[in-house]
Amino acid sequence: MKSRLLIIVLSITFFANGQCWQKISAGNQFTIAIKSDGTLWSWGDHQYGQLGIGAVTTDAGSPVQVGTDNDWSFVFAGWYSVFAIKTNGTLWAWGQNTYGKLGDGTTTQKNTPIQIGTDTNWLSISSNLNCTMGIKTDGSLWAWGGNLSGQLGDGTFTNRSTPVRIGTANDWVSISVGSSHNVGRRANNTLWTWGVGLNGQLGLGATNFINVPTQVGTATDWAFATAGEQHVVAVKTNGTLWTWGYNAQGQLGDTTTANKTSPVQIGTDTDWLKAQANNHNLALKTNGTVWGWGLNTTYQLGDATITNRTAPFQISGLTGIQNVTAGLSFSFAQNTTSSTWGFGNNSDGMLGDGTFTIKTIPTALFNCTGLGLDDISLATMKVFPNPSNGLFNFQSEQNAIQSIEIYDILGKLLVFQNVLEKESVIDLTTHQPGIYLAKIHFENNAIETRKIIIK
Template structure:
């Protein structure tokens, strides 16, 4: 290595990179938020995670909090994800079931339990390959198989597994069949309770019912699936902490359970123990019940709506004002998917695949590289790290006192958004990526030679390394060459 003092440094690194192996299918992009952690599935089938990680719920092999998205393993064939309180479930394209994170009550499903039984990497559960749907609750897990059968495991104090038992010592440490019915089509696990739909459009619920969140007209817990009403047109369900949202096939919105923060959206703060229709609109398409007393929904015009608790800005309206009726958030009409968390964080996807987040960010749950709460939707950029020695500073700038902006330059050499640099604009041979800080945003997947330029622009020590930088995430280097230009130097 050679250490020099400089006023301006330009290091040009030509990288010949190869396209990562891609699956023969395209995954549906998904996001799932647990109590304080977030899991994301990209269209290329890769798995990403960020946020709180005390129990290994991110799956990256550590118990260290992450405030930016990190890729979990290298497998490109994940198809479904679900984040629970402090654990995570996922399915692969072969129908296999995987889990990681907290396992205090057997919510992982591998036959073990206890405060030290957590898993920090994805762990396969059993050998079956016919799993089709998963839902991670507060401390329990629910799943469906291809034959329409219902399975559950984990914490069961309130009867949330639905096997007819409840109380101490009734937890299940491996997937357990619930009843003999084979017509279940949709499941969703909340905090201490479970909702499910059958193929005939009927709604069923069981578990904790202290606020009427089951919707059966009582406040009594149930340890077996109980039919809710007589309607046969239920289409979507979303349990939260103590309240429930649902959509019918006509696009109408319904809510019940705890309403202390106005999270039901009926204009009151009174609990309801049967489904109550919210407004008269019939164009609702997606719903999510925030774990801590708020609700988020989308309409068929792509507009975003929110109501309930808003102390941390989780509604996204730029305030911390609580609202007891659906409130229109912004003017955008390109929202495609929403996900609220077990705490007070909200994440959403737009039609272009971009990821947005807002609300509580104390543990990096939003993934924006900070721990500062956000009161309005903010785009989340995935990062590609050019650091090889683990000091969180891009190679060649280890002694520099500050980070600088990132510039992506194509043939038109213009500034642009960074979230999908490999798609917009398309890159061609001879295009240049100019990296001016410790991060280059991506993911970057190229099938041609590209020039990467690292610029200094301020006075600091510059160290040239003899080898190529190791690029983490989805950029694979097969060869590299250096061309370094240093202006106005004095050797010390």
């Protein structure tokens, strides 16, 4: 039996009342999070060094600080590996290093953060069982790790222990890595997949292996996509929900358990915002409600049962939610102040509440009384003129804007625009006069909502 460590120098009361997580990422039986002060914390299973706290052999049932740095801006927890980016754009990794997926030129696991290369323009990372993908601020796509099934997308089946560039495109805006397949979105809102497609997870109408990024259909209205273990969940700009791939536990949400090799629309709702996929799925609607479906053997869907769900259902007790994260067998949800709820498996302390007790329904774990986000954007974000005739300038003096979403007062998504710059212009001149909401996502994961008026 693995030993367990309860971090008692920080009381559970402190965690319940003072933890503001700017970014939280659930991995395979462990969790990594960035606090609002830029410090990095971890909890849960540590068997491969993935907590980043050195040669410790015990699990951590409560958050433990990783080092002393306070300049972390991005973190991603994968399959026993972690990737984090600092505010200076440098990339760091630790944990399991199968096939060289840490990117340091070795296959040796690391139990503390090590810098990967010297580049200072990393934007985001996604990783899973054996490979890692990353996007730089110039929109270029990079990959490293296992490649036996072509999942790196470099046209070969050769493993890489350091990052290699994939293609020449400079307009990649998001990447999500499944067990052996990947889905990426480009600035023109097209979707691309590659890797293993044996269960239809590439969405290309076939079951084969592809070792270069290949477009999914011809649609140019994809707003979001996330890769589960062997399936994909995606949202279009009109707010509709689509899935494809492996479906044995109802992961696709189409009320069946049959695999699908091409995208299928789930229901008719047009208010889906984004999702997080693993073997179970958590999805957000524009009204802040959380919906779940798929595998549910450890209460990871939060409905007090262990019954798999083959269609999306609303998870009770969660409102005003803006972020969700789906670990292997557990889940987190955060509201607009970054107060955090957890549910599902807790055998390794991955929920971080100081216990190893499973949570069958969403349970308040960390109450944040402040913003819980890097609120520097609030003081330096300008929207002008406002009111206007429909042309709005969005300008940030510090953090680059990642994307802007425009909603009507009923919560319907009207416009989604990728930015990746510090300023942008949104054209709403074709919309009726009235009040609208602009949701601004920043590169440091902060989010701000502004009221705008068309006169």
